[in-house]
Amino acid sequence: MNFYVGVTDKAWFDYLRQEPREDVNFWKPLGGANFGAVPAGAPFLLKLRKPEHSIVGVGFFTVQTKASVSFAWETFGNRNGYGELLDFRAAINKYRVAHHKPAELNPEISCLVLTAPVFFRKPDWIPAPADWGDPIVTGKVYNTATPIGARLWANVSATLLRYQNDAFTQELATDSLLLESPAIYREALTKVRIGQGAFKALVTQAYDKQCAISGEKTLPVLEAAHIQPYSQAGPNQLGNGLLLRSDLHKLFDRHYLTIDATDRVVRVSSRIREEFQNGKEYYRFDGQPLRMLPKSILDQPAKQYLEHHNQLFMP
Structure with missing residues (x-):
């Protein structure tokens, strides 16, 4: 099993470890390339720089999306690692200036969404792997098939056993054998409910930042x-x-419109005209197929959920 060790901002870590979080934004201030180091669901270990030089927590990579600071704040709020938007923006720009990039009011950043994070208490911090070199500034992939990777994952697994009462483990089996088997562990992780922030990021990414019905691309209104x-x-x-x-x-949400579960066309209720004497803007969508769908069939609207919505729709 591949897993990732990412270098973590200490201020971010210190803020987020104060209380349980359903998901967090492990942000990269300069945007950068697409993150393809590990697949969705893979463990993402958190490492502090020297002098701490330790593994201090773990989350599970869900999705990467590139977005403005304002969108990241709307999506994750203080799960970005700061209590106020101004502090979050200042932290982003501090890193930008240090890398000879101009400070901006609303720069684009890369958001790596980590689900079900666990932040270790200091006595549980794990020393960084022996092969971690000073030139590593962002992170590194490890594999449980190698001696160093296997030893590190075993230490993380054993540490997680001490956090069984945290939110992340409540939906997992507590048998210690589970944590010793990466394959079984990854399968069990699919049972963990992802948070609202991760859901928004996943949906936004899957629909290529476009409204499924209208094709609108103005992100703040999506x-x-x-x-x-x-x-x-x-x-x-x-x-x-x-x-x-x-x-x-x-x-x-109020069932004035729905998506037909059979043919995935938009249905708009006559109640809009009857109740509000208006609706021209919306009736143009009636009978139209969805403008945007995720590329993967598995990610597209499931019939069972559309049928549930159709049942509450009143033509």
């Missing part, structure tokens, strides 16, 4: 919609998500 509401046991999964313009999201 929202990740649950097809079957989260409050009604709808999961934070791509198959239960749509990226919608904010007004269309409201109409969808």
Whole structure:
């Protein structure tokens, strides 16, 4: 099993370890290339720089998306590692200036979403691997098939056993054998419910930052919609998500419009005209196929969730 060890900002770590988090944004201030070091679901270990030079936590990589600082704040709030947007922006620009990039009001950054993070208490910190060299500034991939990788993952697994009461482990089996088997562990991780921030990032990325119905590309007005509401046991999964313009999201949630489960065309209720004596903007979508869908069939709206929504739609 491949897993990643990422170099972690200490201020980010110190802030986030104060309380449990469903997901966090491991941001990269300069944007940069697409992150392809490990696949979704892989463990992502957190390492502090010298003098600490230790593994201090672990999360599970969910998705990467490139976005503005304002979008990252709207999506993750203080799960970016800061209590205020101004402090978050200042931290980003501090790194930009240090790398000879201009400070900007709303720069684009790279967001690596980590689900179910666990932050170790200081007595549980694990010394960095023996082969970690000073030139490594961002991170490194390890594999459990190598002696160093196997030893490091064994140490992390043993440490995680001491955090069984944390939110991340509540949905996993507590048998110690589970943590000693990477393959079984990865399978078990699929049972962990991803957070709302990770859901929004996943949906935004899957729909290529475009509204599924209108094709709108103005990111600040796009929202990740649950097809079957989260409050009604709808999961934070791509198959239960749509990226919608904010007004269309409201109409969808209130069942003034739906997506037909059979042919995936938009259906707009006559109630808009009857109740508000308006709706021209929306009736043009009636009978139209979705403008945008995820490339993978597995990520597209699932029939079971669309059927649930269709049942509450009143033509």
